Amino acid sequence: MKLNRPALDRHAATWVVGVLYGLFLVAPIGFFLFGKAGLKSLSVDRYVASDLARTVGFTVFQASLSSIASVLxxxxxxxxVSHVRFPLRRFVQSVSLVPFVLPSIIVIICMISFYGNSGVLSRLLNLKIRLIYNFSGxxxxxxxxxxxxxxxxxxEGWSRISPRYSETAMSLGDSKAGIFFRITLRLLRPTILSALILIFIYCFMSFGIVLVFGGxxxxxxxVRAYQEMFIKLNYGNAALFAVVQLLISVFFFYLVSRFITKGQAARRNTSPxxxxxxxxxxxxxxxxxxxxWVFVGVFLIGPLISMIMRSxxxxxxxxxxxxxxxxxxxxSSRDVRALIRxxxxxxxxxxxxxALASGSITFVSAFGLSLALKGRRNxxxxxxxxxPMAISMVTLSIGLRVFYGNVLSFKVLVIIGQFFLAxxxxxxxxxxxxxSMNVSIIETARSLGAAGFNLIRTVYFPILRRGLANAYAFAVAITFADFTIVINVGRGQIATFPVAIYRLIGFRSFDLALALSSMYIVICLGLFLIIDYSSMGKGEIIEGLITNG
Incomplete structure (x- = not known):
């Protein structure tokens, strides 16, 4: 049986993805977790079991509480945002996304600047408020x-619920509270659960915030996997914590995919x-x-403004x-070069x-696979x-360092790790x-002789350039913000913005950390505005990341 060119492209794309994931994701993680230095070297005693149970309990507790608080x-x-056209509505939607694209280390700087013992809030209230360096932080x-x-x-889910349900219930004499709890909340349940579980996963795999504030x-x-690996040099215990986290995160990732599917199906036939x-x-x-909105504005913008002002x-x-x-x-009296190395x-x-290297490789690979799978429900x-979304980046970083550390340079390993991150x-x-590309346009171009890269250059890029520019900008933004992979793979030999800021915090040079963080925000905010104010607009990029695919 002779395969046509598109079929060959699809099979090639499948093999390329399989080989990349096998060589640089499955193999390093498998070697770290199940090799001689991993679980095989583990000696489980009562203390280790108790420590594991306590760590699992706290991890689940803080992720649950964080996700519930975020949703509430x-x-x-x-x-x-789904029912009222209020002033600055678009601005509110855009600004709310700024923390999402910031590295965790800059979020930490913002928290210290606003909620710290000498922060803005403490000065305004003339009190010593202890809201950071503990669980509340x-x-x-x-x-x-x-x-x-x-x-x-x-x-987005709420905007897809038809008002006919509430109108019918109201005509039958139901109260607004009854309509909300008996109708709206039930229709929103898949959407709320998908948000809860997705945020739970992010908080469950949180690294930088817990590393600094948890103490x-x-x-x-x-954090325990990191501590056991790099501080206590106990590979067996590090592998144990990593395996338990992997199993739990995969389970919740499966749940969120199920709820997102249900939520899409529930609102597929409705209009905004x-x-x-x-x-x-x-x-x-x-x-x-x-x-x-004033409260939310203070909560979201206050720490950012206070950080920039204090710098x-x-x-x-x-x-x-x-x-x-x-x-x-x-x-000044401080040697910045010595502090940040x-x-x-x-x-x-x-x-x-x-960031440009990682982002470019990620974008080209993602775009190539998307072309190969177009029109195919695989x-x-x-x-x-x-x-990779269900895998700890600490675990992946350790695996890459252990498995390829003597073969590839640390910068190459960072780029590989960031590829899987993004x-x-x-x-x-x-x-x-x-x-979203109309198939008839592609077929017409092919009938006129366009093929291969020429088809991409003359048809795909001109029509899809804004959406593809969004994807490329987002790829660079994710890798630019990475802290976990650089610090775990580089181990002091690679200094990026987040790593340099982390070192300045460690040496109590908060003014320098604030200044460096402000420089990062200026760069990041410019990139973010390119993403959010392009053709997709109105935050559709984030919605696409969460609800599409």
Missing amino acids: LALPGAYL ILIAHVFYNYAIALRIIG IRFSTLE ISLVKFQALSAQARITTSIY VVSGGELSGLAYRSLFVPGS SDVPTVIFTSVGI NTLRSFVML FPLVFRLTDNVVG
Whole structure:
């Protein structure tokens, strides 16, 4: 039987993905977990079992509480963005996404700047508020980080619920509270559960936030695997914590995929509802809405603004000393090069270079696979591509370092690790963009002689350039923000923005960390605006990452 060219392309794409995942994902993780230095070297005693149970309990507890708090805070906002046309609605949706694209280490800096003992909140209230470096710090940072996910998922799902249900119930004499709990909440249940479980997974695999704020008392499975591997040098215990985390995260990843599918099916035949003007609301509703958005604005924007403001203030006066210290040697008593083990221009060059390399490889691979799978319902392969989302990046980083550390350079291993970090998300975007291309246009171009790269250059790129630009920008943004892979693979030999900031925090040079973080936010915000204000707009990128594919 002779296969045609598209079939050969699809089979080749399947094999390429399989080989890449086998060589650089399955093999390193399998070697680390089940090799001689992994579980085979493990000696489980009562202390290890007790430590594991305690760590699992805390990991599940903090992830559960963080996800519930994120959803509860986002519920009123989800209703408002899906039902009310209020002032600055688009701006609110865009700004809410900023924490989502920030590295965890910068979220930590924001929390310290706003909620710390000498933070803005403590100064405003003239109290010593201890909200960080403990469990409350972990919880606040996780909600700050994941609010946008809950807002997007629930808001999008709520907008697809037909108003006819509530109108019919109201005509039968049901109260607004009864309609919400008996009808709306039941229809929203798959959407809310998918948001809860997805945020749970993110918090369950949280690394940087728990590493800094947890201290000695609070450690998750991710942090314990890191500590056992690099601090205690106990490969067996590190493998044990990593295996338990892998099993639990795969289970919850399976659950979220099931609930997302149900949520899509429930709203597939409905159309978005019309928005109510803000002025048409009652006076009480307008006041309540305004109070809610002011609170959310302070919660989300306050830490970002306080971080930027404190980076340009020294001794109560405006000053550029922190920025000058970063770039001009000898301008302060601290040796920045010794603190971050590099100079700032090199940090910028390294960060941008690795991000562009990782992002470019990720985008090209995702786009190629999307082209090969266009028009083909291969749910098995698409699900397989999502596998890295259920795998701890600490586990992958350790596996790459142990398995390939003597063969490949650490920078190459970082790029490989970041490929798996970004590929599932970027593939969802490119698959959705390529899938929207009209097949008749492609067939017409082929009949006129266009094929291969010429077809991509003359047809796909001109028509899909904005959506593909979004996917590429997002690929670079994800890799640019990576902290976990660089610190676990590089182990001090590679300094990027997040790693340099982490070192400055460790040496209590908060003013320098604030300045470096502000520089990162300027770069990141520019990239984010390119993503969110392009043709897909209105946050469809995040919705596409979560609900499509």
